[in-house]
Every structure is written in C-alpha cells, then in structure tokens.
Amino acid sequence: MYPNLSYLLHDLIGTQRDNAFSIIQMFGLLLGITFFTAAFVTYKELKRKESEGLLVPVFSEELSGVGARWSEILLNGLFGFILFFKLPIIISDFDAFKDNAAGIVFSAEGNWLIGSIGLLAFAYYTFWLGEKGKLKTPKLVKRATLPSQRVGDITIIAAIFGLLGARLFSIFENMDTFWQDPLGQLFSGSGLTIYGGLILAFIANYIFVKRHKIPPIHVMDSIAPALILGYAIGRLGCQLSGDGDWGIVNELAKPGWFFFPDWMWSYDYPHNVLNQGILIDGCTDKYCNKLSAGVFPTPIYEFIGGVFIFLILWFLRNKVKFTGFIFFLYAILMSVERFLIESIRVNPRYDFLGTQLSQAQIISIGIFVTGLIGLYYWYQRRDRPVIMKA
Numbered sequence: 287m288y289p290n291l292s293y294l295l296h297d298l299i300g301t302q303r304d305n306a307f308s309i310i311q312m313f314g315l316l317l318g319i320t321f322f323t324a325a326f327v328t329y330k331e332l333k334r335k336e337s338e339g340l341l342v343p344v345f346s347e348e349l350s351g352v353g354a355r356w357s358e359i360l361l362n363g364l365f366g367f368i369l370f371f372k373l374p375i376i377i378s379d380f381d382a383f384k385d386n387a388a389g390i391v392f393s394a395e396g397n398w399l400i401g402s403i404g405l406l407a408f409a410y411y412t413f414w415l416g417e418k419g420k421l422k423t424p425k426l427v428k429r430a431t432l433p434s435q436r437v438g439d440i441t442i443i444a445a446i447f448g449l450l451g452a453r454l455f456s457i458f459e460n461m462d463t464f465w466q467d468p469l470g471q472l473f474s475g476s477g478l479t480i481y482g483g484l485i486l487a488f489i490a491n492y493i494f495v496k497r498h499k500i501p502p503i504h505v506m507d508s509i510a511p512a513l514i515l516g517y518a519i520g521r522l523g524c525q526l527s528g529d530g531d532w533g534i535v536n537e538l539a540k541p542g543w544f545f546f547p548d549w550m551w552s553y554d555y556p557h558n559v560l561n562q563g564i565l566i567d568g569c570t571d572k573y574c575n576k577l578s579a580g581v582f583p584t585p586i587y588e589f590i591g592g593v594f595i596f597l598i599l600w601f602l603r604n605k606v607k608f609t610g611f612i613f614f615l616y617a618i619l620m621s622v623e624r625f626l627i628e629s630i631r632v633n634p635r636y637d638f639l640g641t642q643l644s645q646a647q648i649i650s651i652g653i654f655v656t657g658l659i660g661l662y663y664w665y666q667r668r669d670r671p672v673i674m675k676a
Contacts, residue, residue: 287528288312289559289573294526303571309383313559316523324509324516325441331508331603332434341674343430344499350427354416363409370404371396433500433674440505443494444487451486480517481624481649501672503610503664510616511599517620518592525585528558533582533630552580582630591623609672610664617657625650 288294291310295301335341374397375390376383383390495505524531536552544551556566556576563577598619603612625647633644 287555287557287559287573288526289528289557291315293557293571293573306380308572311559312527313523313529316519316526320516320519320523321441321445323519324444324512325437327512327515328440328509329434329437331511332432332437332505335504335508336432336434339673340671341433341500341504343432345428345430347426347428349424351419351421351424353420354412358416359409359412362412363405366408367401367405370407371398371401373397374400431498433495433505436495436498436500439494440491440509443490447490448483448487450483452480452483454482454486480520481646481653484513499674501674503613503672504674506613507603507610510613511596511603514592514599514616514620515596518589518596521585521588521592525583525589528555528560530558530560530562531585532577532632533584534632535579536582536630537579550583550586553583554578554580555583581632584627584631588623588627591627595619595623607671608664608668610660614657614660614664617653617660621650621654621657625654 288297290308290312292301292303292305292307294312295307296303301307332341372390372395375395379390491505491509492502495502521531523529532553532555540548540551554563554577557569557571557573558575558577559573561573561575563575566574566576595616599612599616602615606612628644628647628650631644631646633646635642635644636648638648
C-alpha cells in the first residue's frame, strides 16, 4: 500500500520512505485527480450540449471599475492570515508536519503576529489592485456567459460541499466515535461517506445553476458520467492508501472462474494508512502494519464497477436523446453497484423493513426508486426537449 507518495516512489525508484514526499497523501492526491477529471468530462459534455443548441449563453449586466468589494478584501485577508499563521509552525517543525499534516493545519497552533501581518498584506494588496482598476465613472458592462464557463464554479462547489457532506454523513453513521473526539473526527480525512458528499454537493449545485438560469436537468445529464468516473478514481485512492474502506474477512477459497490476481480476491493491505493489524516483520517505517487476515478488497471492485458504468453512460449519451436519461440511468446503476458491494463491506447495520442493511444500502434503495421515477417522468416528456432560452 501507499499511504503517501514517498511509499510509491520507494517502489518505483527506490527512494527512502517517509521522506519529504510523505506530506503528499495518496488519497488526497487521487482526490485532486478526481475533481480535475470530473471537471474535464463535465466541460466536454456541456460543450456538446451547447453545440447542439440545447444550452446558450446567459446575459447579465454588472458595473465595471468600482474597485475591490469588501467581501473580496476580507476573504483574501483571511486567506493571508491562515497561510502566515501556520507557516512558522510548519517551517520550524517540518518533521511533525510531514507526519501529520492535517493535524498541524487544523490545530490551534500558529504565530498570531505573523498571521496578522499576512492578513494586512493580502487585504491591502486586494484593495490596491481594485483601486488601480477603478474608474471615475463605473461602466455598466453586459456579459455573455456560457454554461460550460461555469464548470470551475461547479467543481469548487462540488468539492466544498461534497467533502462536507461526506464527513457529516460519516459522523452520523459513527456517533459513538465522534463523541470521543469531536474535533479530530470533524477534520479527519478518513472515513468519508460518498453518498453524503453526492447528496450535499447535488443540492448546492442545483441551487447554483438555477440561480444562473441554467436548466439543472442538462447539467445533471452532463455531470453524471463525470460523477461515476470520479467515484471510480476516488475508490482507487482508497485501495492504494488502504484507508479502511475494505470488505469483510474473506476465508473462502478462490474459485476457479476468478481469473484475476490473488490479491484481488483476498488482501491484507500491508503499510495501510490506518496502521491497523499486525506488524510486518523487519519493517521500521511509519506505516508497518498489515491486516491479520485477508479481506475482500472492495475498493478495487468499485473502481472496476465505476469505470464500467462510465463506459455505458458515455456510449449511450449520444444514442438515447431524451433529456434526463443519462442522469437517472446513472442513479439506477450506481445504486445497484453500491447496494451489492455493501454486502461484503464492513459497515454498521440497521433494522430496515425486517432486514439488516447498512446506511448506504438504505440510501441506495431510495436512489434506485428515484432513478426509476425520473426515467419514467422524462421519458413521458421525450417529445418536449428542454431548450435553454437566451
């Protein structure tokens, strides 16, 4: 496993583990790739819909030359404060930062004097830039913005609210652990619940695109392939880092039809980022544990399933023309995939209609039903395409 980049570089080029590259966490690196890939796929799909005339520019008017707004000054000042507040601690004890970057960043440790200097410097620089471009008589400027030009905003909103939702849903699922260490659990990067991220990010972006007069259903169709591909890449990050999203212990003999490598049937996650399990003989690194028994490597199954669903959606997006088809098909396929994989995952179970299901399985049922209803509704409207008006 590769809890951070130093472990991957060790296997690739033989450099020492736990060196300076250890500040780059493997899951965080894959998460960054996830958002970049999802943004690219969404952009390509929105451009396609624009070329088909389904999406057109939105015209708006705004004053130009009014200088920097107070919200911009305060926001940039806050960024400067956080950066300069933490920098002295990071520089003075880089080894501690390397070992626990999140713990240092989210702690109360810092230099208030240097942080205040950063606040004033960033705030003044923002104010100065605004004054430099200020006009005696501000002009009313008419702008035309294509939906594809909003991809950056959509991605940032998805990142912020997705991570927030994933963390909150994980906390709700593990309230006992949360009360033992509320602050640590709130800012932990592990144990993220994908459905929580999807639901909160969906709500936030739905509100955003409605406010900017873009038909949400077209954005939903455009983002569906990106969502499942991003999900697959994120699960690859879980697999590579060994972040605990593995399955139950697999004591079954590998069947003859299973032609994949042995580690894809049962895996003990050596050097996992949680340091769970037993010590690896002769290991002196920071991450020296492996599981005492092999488990189902469910993240790799979800990676394969996610890529497969992405290919289905990508192939059908030009074949089936009625609006809403791609998004609600995505909802159906993803919910089925997640429901099935949960049967071999380690998660708390709840009584639901006489059965024992995980939180994810209960949500999967709701999403599956929503997908069926959505497909039926938009199929009935297939002769009335949603065309964006300028």
